[in-house]
Amino acid sequence: MKICLAGEGAQGFTHIEALRKIEGIEVVTLAGGIAADAEEFARKWEIPHWSLKLEECLRQPGVEAVV
Numbered sequence: 705m706k707i708c709l710a711g712e713g714a715q716g717f718t719h720i721e722a723l724r725k726i727e728g729i730e731v732v733t734l735a736g737g738i739a740a741d742a743e744e745f746a747r748k749w750e751i752p753h754w755s756l757k758l759e760e761c762l763r764q765p766g767v768e769a770v771v
Contacts, residue, residue, distance in 0.1 A: 705728060705729055705730070705768050705769060706730050706732045706764075706765075706766040706767050706768055706769075707723060707729055707730065707731045707732065707767070707768070707769050707770070707771055708731075708732070708733045708734070708735055708758075708761045708762060708764070708767050708769070708770045708771070709723070709731050709733070709734050709735070709751070709770075709771055710734075710735045710758065710761075710770055710771065711735070711736070711737065712734060712736045712737065712738070712741045712742045712744075712745035712746075713737070713741075716734075716745065717745075719771050720749050723771065724749075731749070731751050732751070732752060732753060732764055732765075732766065732767060733751065733752070733753040733754065733755070733761040733764045733767060734746045734749075734751045734753070734754040734755075734761070735754075735755060735756075735757070735758040735761040735770075736754055736755070736756055737756065739756060742754045742755075742756065758770075
């Protein structure tokens, strides 16, 4: 399942750690709030796409859910 993660803050960190432990889950995009933080978070966790616009993230190919 392809996931959009909403938020790069403390809860984003908690969620990405948990999602990485679930087989078949792929975080493909990050909907961030602060550009520099979102870019760094996406790079650190190897999330291929990030944006400050949730709508853009939801349009990424295959996104099935948002956490």
